[in-house]
Amino acid sequence: MPRKVQKKTAFRHYSGEEKEFLAKWHEEGKTPTEIAELLGRDLSSVFRHVKAMSSKKKAKPVGRPPSLSSKEVDRIVSKAKDLIKVADSKYQVTASMIRTGARLTCCVRTVLDALHSRGLYLHPMREKPVRTEEDEQCRLEFATTYGAKPLSFWAKTVDAYLDNKWFPVYLNARGRAYAAKRTARGSFRSPGDGLAKGHVKPRKNLKVNFGKSVMISAAISGSKVLVWHKVEGQWDAVNASLMYGKLLAPALRKAKPNLKRKFLVLEDNDPSGYKSKLAIATKLEHKINVLELPRRSPDLNPLDYGFWAELNKRMRKQELTFRDTKKETRDEYIERLRQTATRMPAKFCKALVCSLKRRCVDLRAAEGRDFQE
Known part of the structure; x- marks a missing residue:
């Protein structure tokens, strides 16, 4: 007598919409059993998704931590603008002067990087008529x-x-x-190609x-x-x-x-x-x-x-x-x-x-x- 072959139900991945509902209901405090019933899914698969969401941790930052905080960068930018106004084009304000004025102990390169991060670069001064x-x-x-x-x-x-x-x-x-x-x-150009x-x-x-x-x-x-x-x-x-x-x-x-x-x-x-x-x-x-x-x-x-x-x-x-x-x-x-x-x-x-x-x-x-x- 031939053996009866049992048909297996085809596996179906969670759609993007299902994942969104699952996450939303999980945040609202619904249990995996309730979510499974609402989605029409197997309890074990819902439980695995809930466990995966709960175990997710914030990725640790890679590399060295930033040497300057956002407030310190704000202080550098503010001090640069103040010093430039005081100089009134009579002399050039340098990164070293900005570092001293902002009372920071970082290197000059760090000050320059902070200025660059806010879109401030050293450009030639624009020439305008001298007016009274x-x-x-x-x-x-x-x-x-x-x-x-x-x-x-x-x-x-x-x-x-x-x-x-x-x-x-x-x-x-x-x-x-x-x-x-x-x-x-x-x-x-690169820094070394300036005279090429x-x-x-x-x-x-x-x-x-x-x-x-x-x-x-x-x-x-x-x-x-x-x-x-x-x-x-x-x-x-x-x-x-x-x-x-x-x-x-x-x-x-x-x-x-x-x-x-x-x-x-x-x-x-x-x-x-x-x-x-x-x-x-x-x-x-x-x-x-x-x-x-x-x-x-x-x-x-x-x-x-x-x-x-x-x-x-x-x-x-x-x-x-x-x-x-x-x-x-x-x-x-x-x-x-x-x-x-x-x-x-x-x-x-x-x-x-x-x-x-x-x-x-x-x-x-x-x-x-x-x-x-």
């Missing part, structure tokens, strides 16, 4: 007066933004390579002789470049008067024919040109009014804080495609500079001048001092 209290008060008044102006004021009511700039002239591969390297901000090829760029104050620089007098609006003029000789009252009367006034009338009889331009406090008697007389003759920037405020002139940098960036990008044997004459370089500037997109110009509203708001919040641009 009077300068800061003038900046605050400017921000208070114009911070509430709508975007249309900067894009349409202000007809032009003026500035001058010296441009170095790079005519060959060596000059172009120098210009490109000066724009590099940094590189990823690809990690070094020319010093900012290095004197080079690639070609005589050219001064450009420019005016932009909220949509395009209105004036792009190569200044012959030195920038003075005669050249400023020429720029206003022969170049800017006709460009403004052409840009807005029959719409305006008077114009408003933003310019800085240049005494040799913009504020000379001859230039002022020329502006009055052509009904050009002035929105004068506070002294030492390049962060409020769209050409200074954005246009020149974008122009240089586009020039360097063009030069990446040049052959090493390519040479330009001085006139060719200046013409390429002009074409690059006058082809700047209208969208870019508008965004650039409209950012003055946000800058005035930030300047007011900073009470006339430097703000995060």
Whole structure:
């Protein structure tokens, strides 16, 4: 007589949902028997899961315990900020000074690690104009007066933004390579690779002789470049008067024919040109009014804080495609500079001048001092 074979029930693992319910009911104080009935599971399997959860212990930390507590790190960060304010850029605050000020006995490396853990690293100081209290008060008044102006004021009511700039002239591969390297901000490297090829760029104050620089007098609006003029000789009252009367006034009338009889331009406090008697007389003759920037405020002139940098960036990008044997004459370089500037997109110009509203708001919040641009 054949023997009867008993069928075994297939084993089924606990689902994630079942484990969640098991843990929840265990925390609520239910017994394994009650949990087994609720889950429809065998008591022995429920008991094993409950035992495993109860026996779990917190993993012990591996390695050396941290040498500084969270409060001590807070004290290091606070002391660093206090010392930097006291130093006021007159000397460099070191990790050793911070350790002494925080009254800690750990090594300097530990102090540096604590600063790094809070995102504080040693960076080059940012270069800003040195201003007096009077300068800061003038900046605050400017921000208070114009911070509430709508975007249309900067894009349409202000007809032009003026500035001058010296441009170095790079005519060959060596000059172009120098210009490109000066724009590099940094590189990823190990401490020992700092002097290797690809990690070094020319010093900012290095004197080079690639070609005589050219001064450009420019005016932009909220949509395009209105004036792009190569200044012959030195920038003075005669050249400023020429720029206003022969170049800017006709460009403004052409840009807005029959719409305006008077114009408003933003310019800085240049005494040799913009504020000379001859230039002022020329502006009055052509009904050009002035929105004068506070002294030492390049962060409020769209050409200074954005246009020149974008122009240089586009020039360097063009030069990446040049052959090493390519040479330009001085006139060719200046013409390429002009074409690059006058082809700047209208969208870019508008965004650039409209950012003055946000800058005035930030300047007011900073009470006339430097703000995060």
